[in-house]
Amino acid sequence: MYRVVFMGTPDFAVPSLRALAARSDCVVAAVVTQPDKPVGRKRVLTPPPVKRVAQELGLSVWQPQKVGADDVINQLREVKPDVIVTAAYGQLLPQRLLDIPTRGCLNVHASLLPRWRGAAPIHRAILAGDAETGVTIMEMVRALDAGPIVGVEKVAIAEDDNVGTLHDRLAEVGARLLMQVLPGYLDGSITPTPQPEEGVTYADRILRSDEFVDWRRPTDAVYNHIRGLSPWPGAVTTWNGLDVKIWAAERVPGEVIGSAPAEPGQVRNVAGVGICVRTGDGWLKLKQVQPSGKRPMSADDWFRGIAAETVQFQASEVKA
Structure with missing residues (x-):
């Protein structure tokens, strides 16, 4: 039985969390997400989607302000995860956190890396008029979205797609692809492939x-x-x-x-x-x-x- 820590925040991460929680060979030992934030004109304090789903599934939820803080690192070490899986978590992970799991850290990223590394890959792909995008499962390193690739699935961008429709398809593809590659990554039968040096672009956040x-x-x-x-x-x-x-x-x-x-x-x-x-x-x-x-x-x-x-x-x- 593999011990998993899941880190994610928005709706994009929810299908991956649900898929992990349903696996018979894994236990989600903790879910780490961003703190609740005020939403709307009345500034109502609202939990992120991942927190709501984790509570629905009866999972332990942590919401640190800074994931690299000493107390958070110590908590994660006590959990003794075999793997950490992230999907749109929203904070950069320090190296000492990446070093905690015995088998490594995986990230579900909504682009065909190395194209559109960064915060807004779905927006940037449509803004650029790309004909296709996809999901990359990569092994995490300290550099932004630069880790070796564990799995890729391409997705066509339809003429009438917007960010919402494409986001929802990519979220489901990401969960499915994660489930396909996770067993091989954990047992060592899948060897991550370094990203090519050509074709790197950055998906800066939308200003x-x-x-x-x-x-x-x-x-x-x-x-x-x-x-x-x-x-x-x-x-x-x-x-x-x-x-x-x-x-x-x-x-x-x-x-x-x-x-x-x-x-x-x-x-x-x-x-x-x-x-x-x-x-x-x-x-x-x-x-x-x-x-x-x-x-x-x-x-x-x-x-x-x-x-x-x-x-x-x-x-x-x-x-x-």
Whole structure:
């Protein structure tokens, strides 16, 4: 019976935790997750998804502020894990923690490493217009997502995928792949393969400045920007000095719009098509938007409510 410590925080990690807890050859000795955080306008203290599921499964839960603190390291040593498994935990693990388990530490990472090492691999893959991504199970080292590879599964990125749909597929793939490679990793029959030196890219976390849409960019780039930030944190444009979030859009053939000139960011209600916005080389149909201070709504309802013939969105980022 192998002793496992699982470290994870958001929804992405939940399928892997459930799969580990269901194994007959493993016991999840402890679950380490981030502290509860205030959520929403009322700042209600809310547990992370992994904590809720771990409690549902009757597992021991730890929520240290700093996972590298002496008391946490000592607790982990007392547990005597054979392996530590992490999935989107949210803190860097110090070397003395990585040295604790007798067989090593595995990480479930949502990209085809070495592409998109870092915090936001799902967002960055869609923002870049990648045709595929996947999940890599790697052995952890001190450097960011640079450890040798234990297993990989590719996943196609569909034309209509957004971060939410792709996230959910990758979370399930990650759990399944972890279950496939874990026995071989633990018994030594799988030898981790070093990552190639070519093709390294970094998936930096999404900043406020990343959210703003530049309507002057090509249609495909703007479309990928919108779906690469939906359903969180959302692509943003400005109108009349206020933010408008763009949650969903779709491509439309340029010939259905007509030949009347328009500046990037100009919005029109096109008969038989809907609410369309000009990009650098074409048009996108807006499907769902969210004006500042209001709930998400259809673009048709929003445009009808403002009673304007045309609207001019700000063409690029104006604030950080």
